[in-house]
Amino acid sequence: MAQQGPRLPGARRGAAGEQAGHEARVEQASPDERLVGTAIYVDGRRARSPESLAETSRALADEDGAMAWVGLYRPSAEELQAAAEEFGLHELAVEDAILAHQRPKVERYDETLFVVLRPARYLDETEQVELGELHLFIGPDFVLTVRHGRSPDLSAVRDRMEAAPELLRRGPHAVLYAVLDAVVDDYAPVVEGVQHDIDEIETQVFGGDPNASRRTYQLSREVIELQRATSPLLGILEEVGANYAERDADAELHRRLRDVTDHATTVAERVGGFRQMISDILSVNATLVTQEQNEKMKSLTEASYAQSEQVKSISSWAAILFAPTLVGTVYGMNFDAMPELHWSFGYPMAVGLMIVVCVLLYVVFKRRDWL
Numbered sequence: 064m065a066q067q068g069p070r071l072p073g074a075r076r077g078a079a080g081e082q083a084g085h086e087a088r089v090e091q092a093s094p095d096e097r098l099v100g101t102a103i104y105v106d107g108r109r110a111r112s113p114e115s116l117a118e119t120s121r122a123l124a125d126e127d128g129a130m131a132w133v134g135l136y137r138p139s140a141e142e143l144q145a146a147a148e149e150f151g152l153h154e155l156a157v158e159d160a161i162l163a164h165q166r167p168k169v170e171r172y173d174e175t176l177f178v179v180l181r182p183a184r185y186l187d188e189t190e191q192v193e194l195g196e197l198h199l200f201i202g203p204d205f206v207l208t209v210r211h212g213r214s215p216d217l218s219a220v221r222d223r224m225e226a227a228p229e230l231l232r233r234g235p236h237a238v239l240y241a242v243l244d245a246v247v248d249d250y251a252p253v254v255e256g257v258q259h260d261i262d263e264i265e266t267q268v269f270g271g272d273p274n275a276s277r278r279t280y281q282l283s284r285e286v287i288e289l290q291r292a293t294s295p296l297l298g299i300l301e302e303v304g305a306n307y308a309e310r311d312a313d314a315e316l317h318r319r320l321r322d323v324t325d326h327a328t329t330v331a332e333r334v335g336g337f338r339q340m341i342s343d344i345l346s347v348n349a350t351l352v353t354q355e356q357n358e359k360m361k362s363l364t365e366a367s368y369a370q371s372e373q374v375k376s377i378s379s380w381a382a383i384l385f386a387p388t389l390v391g392t393v394y395g396m397n398f399d400a401m402p403e404l405h406w407s408f409g410y411p412m413a414v415g416l417m418i419v420v421c422v423l424l425y426v427v428f429k430r431r432d433w434l
Contacts (some may be wrong), residue, residue: 066129071161096166098135100221105233109225118151123204130234131205134217135217137414138209150205153177160198163211167295169302176201176306178239178299182246182294185256192253192285194292206238215245233316236307243300244323250293250330257286261340268348279344286337293334296327379428386424387417 072267098307103122104113110126135142140161147157153172159165165179178199186193193214208217220241224231224314231237260282267275305318394401394413403409428434 075217086400100132100218102132102221104130104132104231107228107230108394116145116149126315129204132208132221132238133205134208134210134221143209146207150200150202150206150207151175156200160200163196163198165198167299169299171306172233174203174396176239178303180243180246180296180299182212182249183253183289183292184214184249185253187256188259190256192257192289194288197242197246199239201235204235206235208242215242215249217242217245220245229398230315233313236303237316239303239325240319243303244319247323247327247330253289254330254333255338257282257289261337261344264277264341265342268344271351271355276348279348280342283338283341283345286334286341290331290334290338293327293331297324297331300324300327330370375433379424379433382428383421383424386420390417390420 101113101116101119102109103113103119103126105126105128110129111122113122116196119133120129123129124131131259133146135146138146143157143161146152152175156170156175157171159179167181168179170177176199176203180197180199182195182197184193184195185191193212193213195210197211197215200207200209210217210292213366224238224241230241260278264275264279264282267278300320300323304317307316307320390413394403394409398404403412406412425434
């Protein structure tokens with residue numbers, strides 16, 4: 064992300080393989096090992112690396128002007144309660160962090176700021192968007208991060224901040240800025256991935272792919288979730304900026320936060336545009352499906368009409384041929400007492416009757432366009 068003022072060095076994220084290995088180790092770790100990336104900073108530089116919350120609290124009390132940065136990954140309720148006792152966190156904020164599945168928001172509890180973010184990453188293998196959840200407790204002299212997903216890579220954020228002590232010495236709110244910056248930056252590849260999916264779906268729709276509808280609805284759900292994660296960002300950044308102003312934060316943090324806000328605005332606008340694009344694709348797809356169905360119905364109707372015409376023609380000739388058959392059948396019965404049986408004009412009369420009936424039926428069917 065381009066920024067005003069000096070840039071943070073070391074902006075490159077950690078390798079995907081190293082990150083996956085780290086996550087796997089955290090998943091299998093004991094409760095004590097879920098405390099990751101704990102450090103005490105003095106004047107923007109790491110002074111200590113405590114191995115427990117209690118040790119962190121004691122070290123923070125021993126160092127004047129120190130700041131603690133504690134990271135937790137998918138902690139249990141007991142672990143969060145222990146952190147709450149050490150840092151004096153409000154019970155309502157702790158309850159939200161335990162339950163997780165919170166909407167993005169920022170709340171203030173006395174001197175502590177509680178921020179909930181929904182970072183995202185794009186999975187190229189499955190072409191899906193994966194949303195995580197990140198909680199931050201920003202106190203006067205501490206930062207506590209609670210991750211409930213694989214993103215963002217806070218170890219990379221910590222490395223960037225430690226490489227820029229002039230920024231880190233600005234305290235917990237500088238860390239909050241860095242995390243917000245990382246979360247917003249991580250939306251960029253997600254947005255590009257979704258744009259690529261939309262382009263592919265458009266090709267499928269106009270190519271008549273029958274799987275386009277299913278994929279469109281799946282992407283629509285992902286975009287809705289992504290919009291729920293990104294749309295509150297502007298309100299969060301505005302609230303954080305107001306908090307900076309209230310605390311008389313220096314101009315550098317304000318400039319950097321405005322830069323994050325600009326990028327967050329771009330992300331929110333693009334995600335909102337995605338929803339409209341998918342809505343348009345669904346409308347076009349529905350129109351194309353309807354047209355295809357109409358063409359099929361038209362073909363079926365034409366085939367049915369042609370078949371009906373053939374049936375009428377066949378029925379007409381069957382009726383015409385049935386008339387002489389009926390007359391011949393009647394006079395072909397071997398009964399001595401039948402009228403006209405021994406009449407000399409019986410045969411011409413029978414033949415004439417057959418002809419008259421056939422001609423009459425032909426004229427009738429012809430007028431009705433059955434022949």
